[in-house]
Amino acid sequence: MTTTLDKSAFDTPGRGRGLLDVFKYRYLLRLLISKGSSLRYRNSVLGWLWSYVRPTVQFLIYFLVIGQILGLHSRIESYPIYMFSGLVVVNLFNESIGATTRSIVENKALVCKIYLPRELFPISAVIGSFIHFLPQLAVLLIVCVLFGWLPTFTSVGLMLGGLLLVLLFVLGVGLLFSAINVRFRDAQNFIEIIRTIATWSSPIMYTWVMVHDHLTHHLWIFNAFMSNPITVAVEMFHQGMWAPVVPASKRLGWPPDFGWIVLAAVVIIVLVTLIGQLVFRRFERTFAQDL
């Protein structure tokens, strides 16, 4: 039928370039993000105040139970700051991984009816969660400043580095699970388990030194534990926010071989993102008929 057709002038509908397409759709991405954040607290009396209330309550409970009752207060200097600086990192991960996993299913109406690069939805979920996380970060910074923290090049750099690691990791994991969630809603439940693991497998309530002491004969387990990108980010926050406000003798110092551990975390992130993107593209073809 079309033997003489010059195909170069044509497009194949429905085929995008994955994550790269997002740069071309910056304007739409911006609108999707602002839609998400302006709808977040629509019809709620407290509105954005919820962004402060939830972490505060969570903080108080952990502080009372783990710090006072279980007694970590006496073992770790400035325990509230130690805990809170780790907790915000895990909160960012937990919040954004949930939002990202649900992102395709929640935008069902659009996905089924109009073609857009579908990667836009997980990405706008990640960025939206990050915006939502900023109040928590502000609270942390204010508390730290009250305890005598001063922003230095290193401490701010560590903080930004930690945030970047978490966000990139979430994007990779989120691409994977948002795609799987379309066909198997089990992903949503599975993510709940991941959130619990993320909360307890990073040294927020305890310290890496305690883990190290238990694993002196199995250092590879310790290294595996530390290579978790969230754990690396938590440690970066500890070093950037908590360490400067406690006396030098009480600091924990860097875990051994931290440079290699960071490298391992980066490799994990790259691998997860590649797998996530591949699975996403594989599943994307049938999004509209599976939803």
Place this chain on the structure above:
Amino acid sequence: MTVYTTRSSLHAAQAQQPAIVLDHVSKWFNKRSTRSFKDTLINWLKREPVRSQQFQALKDVSFSIAEGECVAVMGLNGSGKSTTLKVVSGVLRPDDGEVLTRGRVAGLIEVGAGFHPDLTGRENVFLNAAILGMSEKETKERFDEIVAFSEIGDFIDQEVKHYSSGMFMRLAFSVAIHVELDVLLVDEVLSVGDAPFRAKCNAKLKEMAGQGITMMIVSHSASQVKELCSRGIVIRKGEVVFDGPIDDALRVLEGN
């Protein structure tokens, strides 16, 4: 993905080239027999099918639509006409064969899909224009035109959930129709609003056809199709059974 070429340059360079090509397109859907492990086990015990079964929605569909042509795709419910449209818009990917389009394609497929009830009319206009591929600048330039066409007036700054269903559809349709495009896909939208607004929409579509925009229309309304299209494609059970002049196509359709 979209080629941002102006319509005039397209005309000059490739006037003889088609705007939409479907080349031996087939599409299957899965009919799942089981929804969970529990179902699988029960069906297995009952000796009922466990694996998903396939249902062919499009069978080797081939046609091409020339630039500026206005074609109606007709058929009974479930014949595969909406699937055809979705394959062209890119929402569905064909399992076999190839679909090619040229220029900027936008669809009046289920207008208002991107509308959010909790956003105001104004916010929704910008969001939907962006979803349909318009830039911020283009939207701003056409904003007044969009609002005027929709006859929404002062309600534009109200939340869309307070709109009547007619107002909602009018605004959604107005956004879709003001998108800068080369190919327009229309799916059963012209049941929009009351008779005067419908007439206005038909007039607008006619005007767009006159401007050389390629159109592919799925409709049940014989009178509308007759007015806009010169060619009709009849699909029955996923196969093209007729492709030719609109009057003959309507006759074939009635013969069903």
